[in-house]
Amino acid sequence: MVRHLLVPIDGSDLTAGAVSEALAMAKQCGARVSFFHVQPSYYGRPDVAIYGEGLVLDPALSEQFSQANARLARSILDHALEQARAAGVEAxxxxxxxxxxxxxxxxxxxxxxxxxxxxxxxxxxxxAGLLIGSETQRVLTQARCPVLVIPPADR
Structure with a gap:
C-alpha cells in the first residue's frame, strides 16, 4: 500500500498533470505527498561565477540568480501545496x-x-532522448522504491 509519494515538480505543464494524478492517487490511498523541486546549479555550486570568451559576470549576479531560483522554487511548491489543500491531501x-x-x-x-x-x-x-537524456529514465533505473511515470495528458 502506498503511504507516502514523492512528486518531483518543475513548474511545467507536464508536472502540473503529474501533480493532479498524484493527488488523486494519494486521496484514494489515504497517502501523503511530498512535492520536490530541484533548483539548478552549475558544476554542483550555486555560487559559481560565470566566465566565457570575453565575458566576466559580476559575482553578485550569481547570487541574484540563486535568489531568483529560490523564489521560483517557492512559487512552484506553494502552487502544488494549494492544490493538495483543495484536494484534502496532506502534503x-x-x-x-x-x-x-x-x-x-x-x-x-x-x-x-x-x-x-x-x-x-x-x-x-x-x-533528443539520447543526447539530452531523461531524468525520469535515470530515476527509473536507479530508484530503490517503485516509480510511477505519468505520461503527458495528450497521449
Missing amino acids: SGDTCVSALVHEAILEAAERLKCDLIAMASHGRRGL
Whole structure:
C-alpha cells in the first residue's frame, strides 16, 4: 500500500498533470505527498561565477540568480501545496540546489522515506532522448522504491 509519494515538480505543464494524478492517487490511498523541486546549479555550486570568451559576470549576479531560483522554487511548491489543500491531501514541499536532478530526487525519496516516486515524463525519444537524456529514465533505473511515470495528458 502506498503511504507516502514523492512528486518531483518543475513548474511545467507536464508536472502540473503529474501533480493532479498524484493527488488523486494519494486521496484514494489515504497517502501523503511530498512535492520536490530541484533548483539548478552549475558544476554542483550555486555560487559559481560565470566566465566565457570575453565575458566576466559580476559575482553578485550569481547570487541574484540563486535568489531568483529560490523564489521560483517557492512559487512552484506553494502552487502544488494549494492544490493538495483543495484536494484534502496532506502534503509538504521541499527543494534543494543540485546540478544532478535525478540524484537529488533519489536522495529526497530516501531521506523522506517515500515508498513511491510519481513523476512526469517529457517523453523524449530518438536522438533528443539520447543526447539530452531523461531524468525520469535515470530515476527509473536507479530508484530503490517503485516509480510511477505519468505520461503527458495528450497521449
